[in-house]
Amino acid sequence: MFLVRWIRTLLSLPALWAGQAAAMLHSPSAITLLSAAWRISGSGEIARQAIWQVQRHHGAAAALARAAVWMESNARPEIAAAAGILAMEDRDVAQAAGWLEQGRRLGDDPAGMLETLEFLIALAGEDKNAAVETARRFEQRRDLPPIVSRMILSELLWYDMLVGRFEQAQARAKHLLAVEKNLHAAAVLWALDTLAGRTAQAETHLAEAGDGPPAHRLYCQGLALSAVGLVDRAREILGELRRQDENAAARLEAALAGKGGVA
Numbered sequence: 001m002f003l004v005r006w007i008r009t010l011l012s013l014p015a016l017w018a019g020q021a022a023a024m025l026h027s028p029s030a031i032t033l034l035s036a037a038w039r040i041s042g043s044g045e046i047a048r049q050a051i052w053q054v055q056r057h058h059g060a061a062a063a064l065a066r067a068a069v070w071m072e073s074n075a076r077p078e079i080a081a082a083a084g085i086l087a088m089e090d091r092d093v094a095q096a097a098g099w100l101e102q103g104r105r106l107g108d109d110p111a112g113m114l115e116t117l118e119f120l121i122a123l124a125g126e127d128k129n130a131a132v133e134t135a136r137r138f139e140q141r142r143d144l145p146p147i148v149s150r151m152i153l154s155e156l157l158w159y160d161m162l163v164g165r166f167e168q169a170q171a172r173a174k175h176l177l178a179v180e181k182n183l184h185a186a187a188v189l190w191a192l193d194t195l196a197g198r199t200a201q202a203e204t205h206l207a208e209a210g211d212g213p214p215a216h217r218l219y220c221q222g223l224a225l226s227a228v229g230l231v232d233r234a235r236e237i238l239g240e241l242r243r244q245d246e247n248a249a250a251r252l253e254a255a256l257a258g259k260g261g262v263a
Contacts, residue, residue: 096121222237
């Protein structure tokens with residue numbers, strides 16, 4: 001069986017390489033080439049690449065339809081994971097959960113995309129503890145995609161802040177910033193130094209936030225200020241945020257209300 005898989009993989013390489021090159025050039029021909037490579041190799045990872053290209057050129061509905069057809073002919077956990085993430089992009093949590101269940105029945109996804117899907121579903125649920133519990137289960141994993149690891153660490157970082165475990169939050173934030181610039185970590189350290197009256201040190205942390213929408217930065221600053229009890233400062237941030245992004249301001253206002261910061 002191993003020899004058969006190896007031969008099929010070898011035969012699929014020309015179509016795979018051509019498909020990946022076409023994808024880099026944003027050419028629709030990537031769909032045909034990657035689909036051919038998938039049929040030859042049976043590789044779930046190649047199928048996932050083809051599904052992303054269908055989504056890029058024809059939309060999520062077409063990509064989900066393609067995934068459903070391929071699951072009927074040669075079900076793979078990678079296909080289920082890709083379809084579930086697409087469903088989450090459409091905010092269809094129920095459909096995403098169905099894809100996750102199918103994927104889990106098929107085995108592991110080496111790229112960790114099933115774990116990505118599981119965490120996204122937990123984040124979208126009404127049970128606020130579910131995301132934290134899922135993050136804790138995945139925290140020690142070293143085989144997850146970097147973006148998922150960052151999401152997990154950020155979730156636990158904010159949990160520590162919101163429950164008042166500032167030392168743990170500080171340690172997590174420094175760990176994140178040791179890898180790369182990170183808005184969440186920078187906002188947390190900025191707020192902790194602001195609370196301690198270390199104004200100069202606080203301002204240096206904002207330089208570690210990296211690039212990103214100004215409204216997102218303000219939201220994180222306001223949330224961090226609220227967590228450390230600097231509610232008046234957080235209200236000031238809220239006023240500025242309202243002028244930039246009403247949706248983000250509404251989320252921050254809800255957080256402040258939970259802390260007793262909005263009348």
